[in-house]
Amino acid sequence: MPKRVDHEERRRAIAEALWRIACARGLDGASLRDVAAEAGISLGQLQHYFSSKDEMLVFALKHLGGLAEDRIRARLLGLTGPPSPRDVLRETVMEMLPLDSASRTGNLVQIAYFVRALHDERLRGHAKEGIPALRAFFADQVRAGIARGEVDASRDADAEAMLLIALTDGLTTYLLLEACGPDEAVSLLDGHLDRLFTA
Amino acid sequence: MPKRVDHEERRRAIAEALWRIACARGLDGASLRDVAAEAGISLGQLQHYFSSKDEMLVFALKHLGGLAEDRIRARLLGLTGPPSPRDVLRETVMEMLPLDSASRTGNLVQIAYFVRALHDERLRGHAKEGIPALRAFFADQVRAGIARGEVDASRDADAEAMLLIALTDGLTTYLLLEACGPDEAVSLLDGHLDRLFTA
DNA sequence: TTATTCTCAATACAGCTGACTTGGAAAAGC
DNA sequence: GCTTTTCCAAGTCAGCTGTATTGAGAATAA
Numbered sequence: 001m002p003k004r005v006d007h008e009e010r011r012r013a014i015a016e017a018l019w020r021i022a023c024a025r026g027l028d029g030a031s032l033r034d035v036a037a038e039a040g041i042s043l044g045q046l047q048h049y050f051s052s053k054d055e056m057l058v059f060a061l062k063h064l065g066g067l068a069e070d071r072i073r074a075r076l077l078g079l080t081g082p083p084s085p086r087d088v089l090r091e092t093v094m095e096m097l098p099l100d101s102a103s104r105t106g107n108l109v110q111i112a113y114f115v116r117a118l119h120d121e122r123l124r125g126h127a128k129e130g131i132p133a134l135r136a137f138f139a140d141q142v143r144a145g146i147a148r149g150e151v152d153a154s155r156d157a158d159a160e161a162m163l164l165i166a167l168t169d170g171l172t173t174y175l176l177l178e179a180c181g182p183d184e185a186v187s188l189l190d191g192h193l194d195r196l197f198t199a
Numbered sequence: 200m201p202k203r204v205d206h207e208e209r210r211r212a213i214a215e216a217l218w219r220i221a222c223a224r225g226l227d228g229a230s231l232r233d234v235a236a237e238a239g240i241s242l243g244q245l246q247h248y249f250s251s252k253d254e255m256l257v258f259a260l261k262h263l264g265g266l267a268e269d270r271i272r273a274r275l276l277g278l279t280g281p282p283s284p285r286d287v288l289r290e291t292v293m294e295m296l297p298l299d300s301a302s303r304t305g306n307l308v309q310i311a312y313f314v315r316a317l318h319d320e321r322l323r324g325h326a327k328e329g330i331p332a333l334r335a336f337f338a339d340q341v342r343a344g345i346a347r348g349e350v351d352a353s354r355d356a357d358a359e360a361m362l363l364i365a366l367t368d369g370l371t372t373y374l375l376l377e378a379c380g381p382d383e384a385v386s387l388l389d390g391h392l393d394r395l396f397t398a
Numbered sequence: 399t400t401a402t403t404c405t406c407a408a409t410a411c412a413g414c415t416g417a418c419t420t421g422g423a424a425a426a427g428c
Numbered sequence: 429g430c431t432t433t434t435c436c437a438a439g440t441c442a443g444c445t446g447t448a449t450t451g452a453g454a455a456t457a458a
Binding site for chain 4: 403404413
């Protein structure tokens with residue numbers, strides 16, 4: 001056998017090269033040759049690790065989502081003391097927003113996938129799969145807030161969860177377009193949470 | 200001179216063919232030949248009306264925005280009696296959301312443009328140009344609501360306007376992904392407006 | 399009629415795309 | 429040393445892309 005190579009690591013490196021290109025030129029502007037060049041390998045080598053372009057795209061999408069989840073988890077673990085539901089929601093949303101350039105890259109790539117998913121049934125499944133879990137997570141936090149008396153009991157936890165997700169997503173759009181600054185986005189979200197957590 | 204042709208009308212017909220393709224396969228999947236075939240004309244004829252693909256894309260985008268504005272204006276004029284600020288906001292937002300299949304098409308195309316604009320400076324200008332006006336329009340309605348005592352005077356009209364725009368945009372995303380139904384989106388927005396217009 | 403100008407079809411072209419094939423280098427197990 | 433398996437570089441291929449060119453038909457104005 002030849003030298004043993006960590007396939008997963010190679011695939012991750014290729015996926016990250018794909019992100020860089022997708023971020024700069026869009027997903028459709030990322031040819032196999034471009035990605036290979038960005039990753040510093042030959043086209044043949046790239047095709048050795050991904051037997052088709054579609055396989056590469058799906059892998060890169062899943063890897064992206066995994067890293068985002070990891071970042072959120074790490075951020076929540078980094079909270080000092082027992083976090084309140086409001087803190088959990090705030091930190092999660094802040095991590096999702098494109099407030100720094102690294103997060104901006106991730107969001108740009110994710111949106112590129114989203115748009116492709118609108119016309120591609122296979123990708124749509126992958127794109128949608130994380131939404132119910134996120135929504136349930138948010139709803140749980142709202143319910144915890146209600147239980148602690150920090151949220152008015154008349155609020156519908158599921159509705160508030162969807163509202164917060166949609167708001168985050170919309171702000172993401174305008175942040176990426178630079179039609180809205182990071183400070184403004186943060187203050188808008190804080191204001192929204194202020195009215196949700198009234199106690 | 201040969202038979203006189205209404206250039207603008209031809210260009211509109213071509214733009215609409217482009218939308219149909221962009222809606223089904225994405226903007227990047229719309230080649231000049233595809234658009235010409237969809238419009239029922241030859242490639243040469245299409246090139247006679249648009250000297251470059253870029254020109255066609257920009258024209259189609261502006262035409263799309265113009266029609267959307269017209270629909271909103273018509274809907275507001277259709278309101279019986281003097282509309283309250285809340286009605287104006289509600290109707291405008293409802294017209295923007297992809298609640299029926301026609302509006303869904305428009306939103307799909309608009310998002311395709313949005314994503315391309317993220318990587319294309321020329322398009323970004325066109326994509327952003329309508330946002331400040333919309334935001335100012337929404338803010339004016341909120342201010343009118345405050346003046347009429349229907350909105351709490353402590354609310355920041357500009358912030359509420361941005362919040363509503365972002366929320367609409369986020370809901371649009373999840374409607375298009377079918378991660379959220381039309382009824383739910385409407386009820387979420389009504390709930391949001393209920394809390395804004397408290398009197 | 400004749401000339402002019404508009405409309406548009408056909409074709410060509412260079413460049414890029416994703417997929418595939420071939421062949422060889424390298425390293426582990428025997 | 430020899431085999432076997434893995435890894436990967438180079439090249440080929442058909443197909444599609446946007447653009448440019450050429451020329452023909454058609455209708456108006458002289």
